[in-house]
Amino acid sequence: MKPLIEARHVSKRFTRPPDLAAKMAALLGGKARHEVVHALDNVSLGLAEGEVLGLVGESGSGKSTLGRILAGIWEASDGEVLFEGERRDDLGSGDRRKADLAVQMVFQDPMSSLNPRMRIADIIGEAPLFHGIVPKSQLAAYVADLMERVGLDPSFADRFPHQFSGGQRTRVGIARALAVKPRVIVADEAVASLDVSIQAQIINLFMQLRAEFGLAYLFISHDLGVVRHLADRVAILYLGRVVEIAPADELFQNPGHPYTQALLANMPKLETGKHAFAPLQGEIPSPLNPPTGCHFHPRCPFAMERCTTAVPVLQETARGRRSACHLNDHP
Amino acid sequence: MTAALQVSNLETHFFTRAGVVKAVDGVSFSIARGEVLGLVGESGSGKTLTALSILGLVDPPGKIVAGSIRLGDEELTGLSERSWRAIRGKRIAMIFQDPMMTLNPVLRIETQMIEAVLAHAVMSKDNARQRCREALARVGIPSPDERLTAYPHQFSGGMRQRVAIAIALLHSPDVLIADEPTTALDVTIQAQIVAEVQKLAAATGTAILWVTHDLAVVSGLSDRLAVMYAGRIVEEGPTTEVLARPAHPYTQGLLRSLPVNNQRGRRLNQIPGSTPSLLRLPPGCPFAPRCEARQEDCVSTRPPESQHGTERRLRCFHPLGEVSP
Numbered sequence: 001m002k003p004l005i006e007a008r009h010v011s012k013r014f015t016r017p018p019d020l021a022a023k024m025a026a027l028l029g030g031k032a033r034h035e036v037v038h039a040l041d042n043v044s045l046g047l048a049e050g051e052v053l054g055l056v057g058e059s060g061s062g063k064s065t066l067g068r069i070l071a072g073i074w075e076a077s078d079g080e081v082l083f084e085g086e087r088r089d090d091l092g093s094g095d096r097r098k099a100d101l102a103v104q105m106v107f108q109d110p111m112s113s114l115n116p117r118m119r120i121a122d123i124i125g126e127a128p129l130f131h132g133i134v135p136k137s138q139l140a141a142y143v144a145d146l147m148e149r150v151g152l153d154p155s156f157a158d159r160f161p162h163q164f165s166g167g168q169r170t171r172v173g174i175a176r177a178l179a180v181k182p183r184v185i186v187a188d189e190a191v192a193s194l195d196v197s198i199q200a201q202i203i204n205l206f207m208q209l210r211a212e213f214g215l216a217y218l219f220i221s222h223d224l225g226v227v228r229h230l231a232d233r234v235a236i237l238y239l240g241r242v243v244e245i246a247p248a249d250e251l252f253q254n255p256g257h258p259y260t261q262a263l264l265a266n267m268p269k270l271e272t273g274k275h276a277f278a279p280l281q282g283e284i285p286s287p288l289n290p291p292t293g294c295h296f297h298p299r300c301p302f303a304m305e306r307c308t309t310a311v312p313v314l315q316e317t318a319r320g321r322r323s324a325c326h327l328n329d330h331p
Numbered sequence: 332m333t334a335a336l337q338v339s340n341l342e343t344h345f346f347t348r349a350g351v352v353k354a355v356d357g358v359s360f361s362i363a364r365g366e367v368l369g370l371v372g373e374s375g376s377g378k379t380l381t382a383l384s385i386l387g388l389v390d391p392p393g394k395i396v397a398g399s400i401r402l403g404d405e406e407l408t409g410l411s412e413r414s415w416r417a418i419r420g421k422r423i424a425m426i427f428q429d430p431m432m433t434l435n436p437v438l439r440i441e442t443q444m445i446e447a448v449l450a451h452a453v454m455s456k457d458n459a460r461q462r463c464r465e466a467l468a469r470v471g472i473p474s475p476d477e478r479l480t481a482y483p484h485q486f487s488g489g490m491r492q493r494v495a496i497a498i499a500l501l502h503s504p505d506v507l508i509a510d511e512p513t514t515a516l517d518v519t520i521q522a523q524i525v526a527e528v529q530k531l532a533a534a535t536g537t538a539i540l541w542v543t544h545d546l547a548v549v550s551g552l553s554d555r556l557a558v559m560y561a562g563r564i565v566e567e568g569p570t571t572e573v574l575a576r577p578a579h580p581y582t583q584g585l586l587r588s589l590p591v592n593n594q595r596g597r598r599l600n601q602i603p604g605s606t607p608s609l610l611r612l613p614p615g616c617p618f619a620p621r622c623e624a625r626q627e628d629c630v631s632t633r634p635p636e637s638q639h640g641t642e643r644r645l646r647c648f649h650p651l652g653e654v655s656p
Contacts, residue, residue: 058517058518058519058520059488059517165605166374167605195373195374195544195606196373196544196546196585196588196589197373197584197585197588197601197602197605198373198605199588200588200589200590200599200600200601200602201601203590203599204598204599204601207596207598208598222517222518224518225547225589225590225591226590228590228591228595229590229593229595229596229599230590230596248595249595262519263518263519266518266519266521266522267518267547268518268521268522268545268547268548268550268551269547269550269551269591270546270547270550270574270586270589270591270592279519279522279523279525279526280519280522280523281523283487283489283490283520284487284517284519284520
């Protein structure tokens, strides 16, 4: 199946501009030191029409960076993003706008992603009005319909974000994303800050909207339970690289990569009861100075000498499953 | 045997311009030595304020208006600020959610830790430093000698939380109160911290009150579980019992709404509505408006606490099934 949106060999580097001390040192003939963070390193993955791809990783894994690049908020340093098989950068301005509108984002913290001085009706209605999706005369009805679909009372349209609870604000963020009729929604930790009972309501809303509009989601989360529930496929990121990508049920039943195995083993479970924890040792390395070879080797229980030098390639291990591990060559 | 910590009918109210907010409204529980009690609730349920009340850290307009807090044989309510300071950090310690807020960013770890040691013990600075070094080593911080001279920002989130735990355990407190200590941490780091705390508590006999919104984290850690809703404990019992056979509809609703307890891809069971405002609580059971099992008495009368067997307590007129002791 042809992916709707696809990242091909996408890398993203953030460089810190040299501060005053570094500039002085450079003037005096010192060596200029550039701090470069490799947030994403040669990542390729695609999202098909109507598919839910879960993107899992710990802090610094680059999951939000990838989401923002696919949503067109940030540019990739290397590689390309394809929309319906065409390079997004090569599209003419009309098509480019269409491609950009087709991918919308829902953010983690609705308090900082909603303008506190705008009324809900304006937050939701601004973009579709600007892009000519609805004429001004029908805007109020359009907004009311959207609010109803995300489970908000349309009579609240004149309220401000602070008058809503966290769950309701998340709903506003979803309505805003839906307002420009997207085909893909990038949800970046959209349910992470919500209480359990509210989180269930929002997850249900995501599933209902998917059925209603045929949406595809890139669902970014650190919560494996939520991802297992929603996703068709799951990609696991570690320090800017995809270490494993597989259909969700297979990945959770039979994780292939040692990091995935460790994540699943460390995932808090209800049924385990009181038990002694056997946590994965070590820290997540700094992306400023990632380990050589396989990024995971300092924490990996199966690490071999080769892991410290050679970067494992993401290769197919079974139909629809890919993983990046040297163990794949030694079955 | 005296419990390490015994809280009875604790009421902490906030006197605001909009009215009296009963943030903690008649909370009772006890924790034995070496025991872990998980206090679970959603935002606004009063779980953090219960913890702060036990530490005497409720600021005006908040006030403990009734109830008792006993640490061993000593009553803590009504203590002077001076007496509090002798207890806090020595006999009761706390770890918070964000160690970046509890550690002073402009002081070396060493400075902060030695200050904490000398606040409650008379010894030379060298001995104090030695004690800090051991404390850091005990919580699994590599090369503690070097780390002592570092600043908080030079630590990762997980390491900062380890430092906070090391400081909390410096005086081997009777009670450790942990308020969402792993919420901000990644999965693998969270597992490390939980394992560390579990090990240390078992070794020292410290009683732990673990406050969290995450049922899954406490399920593997706590001996007993108390579920809070709108300022009250609505259900309490041994963790395995409460999880396997929840008796309060709210507990059941919480458990059912977890994705792990639902078939993949199916609509999640959800509790309708949202948590009530503590300013305008309904006259009956505060959960009644969201409860599927509510009947007339739930709407009119507040359910009192009932004891089932020796270990389970409940605030519900119509519990689900037989409540097993």
